[in-house]
Amino acid sequence: MDSSPTPSKTSRETVLNSIGFGLVGLCFLVALLRVTASSFSGETQDKKIIRIAHWQLENGIRDAINTLGAEYSKLHPDVKIEQLTVPERTYTNWFITQLIGKTAPDIIEIQNLGGNNPGRGDTDERLARYFRPLTSYLSDANPYNEGTPLQGVPWRETFLDGMSSNYNQNLLEIYAIGLNLHTVRIYYNKNLFHEILGQSASPPQTYREFIAMCEQMGAWSRGHNRPITPIASSGYNWPSFATPPMQSQHQQLQLKLGRQTSLSVATETFMEAYLNGEWSFENPEILNSLQIAHELGQYMTPGFMQLKREDATFYFLQQRSIFIATGSWDIKSLSGQANFPIGVFNVPMPDKQDPEYGRYILGAVSENANAGTPFAITQNSEHPEIALDFLKFLSSYKANGTFSEISLWYPSVVGVEPPEEVKPFTPITEGYPVAYSLLALSADTKRLTDNNLYLLFGKEKDAVTRFIDAIRPSFRQSILSDLARSNKTRLRNVGRFNCVAETLAWNLEKKGLPAAARDRKLDELLLNQAMMEVAYYKTQKSLSAPPPQP
């Protein structure tokens, strides 16, 4: 029997194959067009495109920037603002590769932690290499503040923090402007809170009250057989809760360690102090702060270290927890999704009367009132002057008000009234500042502590001792490698300043500035270079010092 396919079968197969190939071809064409359309072009036919990138995927932020971008385009019809949002989880990698590949957008959010802190990848090295300093523009008034109470005020002074938070002490430049102030608060489920503690219960004022409440909630959960844990937490959320009370224990220690008069000790100084034997894991302040972290961990979601930020939010919204500690950045996300009333209170701190933790407390802990969400202009921007103008627009009195209204983030510009929902997040500025966080020092040190946090948050009574025993053998080595790395960057920057100084001298001469003004600017630069060199040698000395004898 002839088994060869019939002509009709063959032609049907041919048609089907053609359709298949046609579909593949069509998909390829569509993909190609989409890629081409969103390719890196600074200009379309008649418009210049300014791209702004960030990782703020919380509700409201994209809307706020889109609205302001559209408003800016109305004022400048030849400019189009394009917003690029990158998930926080991949932001650092994306950020670094974009910069190295010279494909970074015009304006990009940095974290600005300074030094060699990995932050979002914006180390000093990368800031100096890939970003444009804004310092020289800050003394001029922001033109978009015309007709507002800030008319004629230098741009720098229109920010609530005077832009001090964006000043890079190593590079001596300001690279970014911040659009908001962020603080951390405890959000709580009012329904559950009152169901468990009674209608008359009010939010705790002190750490002790808070712990007592958590105990009561745990007992209630067990008694009613309802799987409710007091605090919804995750690897992302726990530091928000634990860091402020932990820092309260360091107030006296940092007075001892502080070389400057700022009442604050920088992370590197704290690390160097460890190398020099100025503090150790035997210090009661250190033990206390670790004990606080351990205590709080007992009231957090079981296994929270393996959970992510979205998991903690899910637990809170599912009413499996009463509290969640997060920042003002989550107001809109949480209130938009919760089907229960949400209240907010300050992170409870131990007070001076606390029997266990009161001894080392000097007073309140002041909150970071730094302008957050810092946006900087990249070197590879095709239109840096427009990018700068857009930043001025974003940080103007009116635009910052619009930003705050839409995003429900606390404004960063002087005189802008925050929306009602944001007022509980007004930064507490009275108190003692603490600049470092014991469990998040720098790359290798943080890796060491992170890898052993499971011991600190364990159920065992000697959890703190077990944690210390685990990290102590490698702690010094981790600090050494972190400091050596950041000092290497510092040395490179010292060298780079020679080139900057030469260029500045040449530029100032070209601009025809009077000799005295020229010399003053150059002197500032050279003085700062010398200070960096001093810092370099100081750190080198700590690095080469022998371990202190016990």
Next chain:
Amino acid sequence: MAASPISFRKALLEWKLYLFIVPSALLIGTFSYFPAASAIYHSFFDWQGGDVKQFIGLANFRRLLTDWTLWNSFFTVFILILANFFKMIPSIAVAVAIHRLRNDKWQYFYRILVVLPMIVPGLVTLFIWKFFFDPNLGVLNNILNFTHGKEALIWLDAHALHWNVFSEGIPIPWLSEPRLIIPSLIMWGFPWLGAVGVLIYLAGLQSIGTEIYEAADLDGVSPFQKFWHIELPLIATQIRLNIILMVIGTLQGYGFQYLLLGENGGAGGRGMVPGLWMFNRAFTAGEFGYACSIGMVLFLFILTLTYINNKYIRVEK
């Protein structure tokens, strides 16, 4: 008769034909060989990822010798490779089962069924597995509670393991307890049915003629003997290919460790694998030059293992 190689002159005769491979060669050169060559070059530099770099000779490689995090990560990855050998078994079994189906339509149906999950993006699968391990809401702990499997684990812990990680009333923290991290990573992907693997084995099985099965039937060979003496030897080439791909994939891969455990390898750093350490050094510490040298070591390991596989795991034709 084996074809004799053509002469150089003859090869040049139709030189225009070589133009056809230029686009592919260019793409491979740009996206595969150039980055690899760049990594080799940068492994001799102190490089933070920018334009500035300092030649340091073999310093990065000398540092590797005492990098215990790296060597421990190799230990972890070898455990995972060992586990992956066993995780290949379900794919072979399913391929054989599908192959033995007598009905073509059912064969086709099961092939589709195996391939269908491939359209789910890998990241989604990873997130599903992350949720699977959630200590409070995750499927795994719920199954263990429902089936009283947790009680068995508590007993095992108390009498044999002595890990002190399973307790009554406390959800099992699969990804935040060092001792449970490697078991969790091994458990990942259960029932370990790789669609690509099944398809490769099926392709091999389909080359087995029906007359061999008929002869085996006449000899009264049992189903398992058929597998052991007929099918397994005849798909040995495919198994070898899959072993190579699996070893390379496991040694290079770090995506799911990164997603499940974070850049530091989770509690106790127990989930740290060489790829993740390379990523950590580059993107957390900013030591791109050193990360390149880790990449070089990885390359050498993969090359050696592939060579051993090709040289010593022979397939008799």
